[in-house]
Amino acid sequence: MRRFHCDVCENEVFFDSVSCERCSSKLGYMLSLDDVLVEGGDAAADAGLRRCGNAELAGCTWLTAQPGGLCESCQLTRTRPSDADAKGLRLFPIAEESKRHLVRDLTRLGFATRPEESGEPATVGQAPVFDLLSSVSESVTIGHANGVITIDLAEGDDSYREQVRQRLAEPYRTMLGHFRHESGHYYEWQLVEQTDRIDEARELFGDERADYQAEIDRHYDQGPPEGWQRDYLSSYATMHPYEDFAETWAHYLHIQDTLETAVAFELLPAPEPGASARDVVLDSWMPFATAMNVVNRSLGQRDLYPFVLPDTVIEKLAFIHSLREPSSIPA
Structure with a gap:
């Protein structure tokens, strides 16, 4: 997560802040700007923004340009x-x-x-x-x-x-x-399934056409295969190629969000421009995740990121990263 500041007093505020702790200004997040704005302030007013219609029911902290929308x-x-x-x-x-x-x-x-x-x-x-x-x-x-x-x-x-x-x-x-x-x-x-990336995905994750229910039954009856740690993030990922992809996707989002936060708070330098997904994982993520785990152990807590990333998993993460190419994302 990036860092946010109150438009009125420059106090640090956060992604889900509803008001500034220093000046009490009402706040809301705007997705298109990726910023937290003062509700009713100049920036929000110029864009015609108001609180989401689900502010009370869902505790939503976002702003929208739709009246009551x-x-x-x-x-x-x-x-x-x-x-x-x-x-x-x-x-x-x-x-x-x-x-x-x-x-x-x-x-x-x-x-x-x-x-x-x-x-x-x-x-x-x-x-x-x-x-x-x-x-x-x-x-x-x-x-x-x-x-x-x-x-x-x-x-x-x-x-x-x-x-x-x-x-x-x-x-x-x-x-x-x-x-x-x-x-x-x-x-x-x-x-993936509806594109020409499907064969590449099957090489990495397996054939998603395998009978899902049969694979679930096998997993819960026999457990993960011996030595699964060499190729998978978790035992759950061994259940079916669909689950392997979803586990890898989730960890890609974990890594990207956490690294953005760490860089924003100057806990580590930003990855080099154009760095490969593999380099980001090896040079930025894994050292930082190790440090987080050691800090948690110092406080008597479980590891914050209790996972190991073998080479095969890093290749899978790189595949997820490649899906960010504009040509792969439907308009």
Whole structure:
């Protein structure tokens, strides 16, 4: 994340800030400018910006040019909890906060979400859309299908999510991680399966036409193959080529966002212009991730980034990076 400052007093503010701690100015984020502006200030007024229509319901902190309309992130939500679902509505803003972070990630990296300009909800096929569902009264399966990403709002409850993480023996589990992973399924569908990159992807990740349910059954019955650490980010990535791609995609977003933040706060130098994805991982990311892990251990915490990146995984990350080429991204 880049650094932001209040237009009025120059105090440091943050991506989801709603007001300045120093001067109390009301703030909002504008995606097209990638900046936090004073609501009602000159910059916001000149652009005709006002608070997103989901400010109260979803805790949205973004600005939009649409009167009473929805911002670019909120437009992508197709389904939310019912008004009678108190627990679901309490967890809804947590999911929306992570989705805003994802939309900013994707936009900055050149992966268009292509929301409507009308301020109305997006439709399937025109953009990735999200069903943010409450599992209070029904079972919810996190996943992607034909352009729709489903998220279980229960994952916004820290205690629930930690129980699931331990039960599945996962090293890492966050709401933002879910959004990044599931968006990987959408963008593989859009930028790989429907393009001439598919054969290259199959060489790296495997043939996605393999029976998905059969591979799931195999994974949970037999576990990951011996020596999987040489070729995969996680044991979950070994389940099916779709999951390998999505895990790699999520980690690419993790790496890009974290490095942007570290550079912005002068914790490490910016990568050299034109540096390859491999060089960025080896020269910037891995030393920084190691340092973060050691700092966390100094505080008695688990590693912040509990993953190893073998050469095969770095090649996969480079493939994800290559999808940022303008020619690969549909208009």
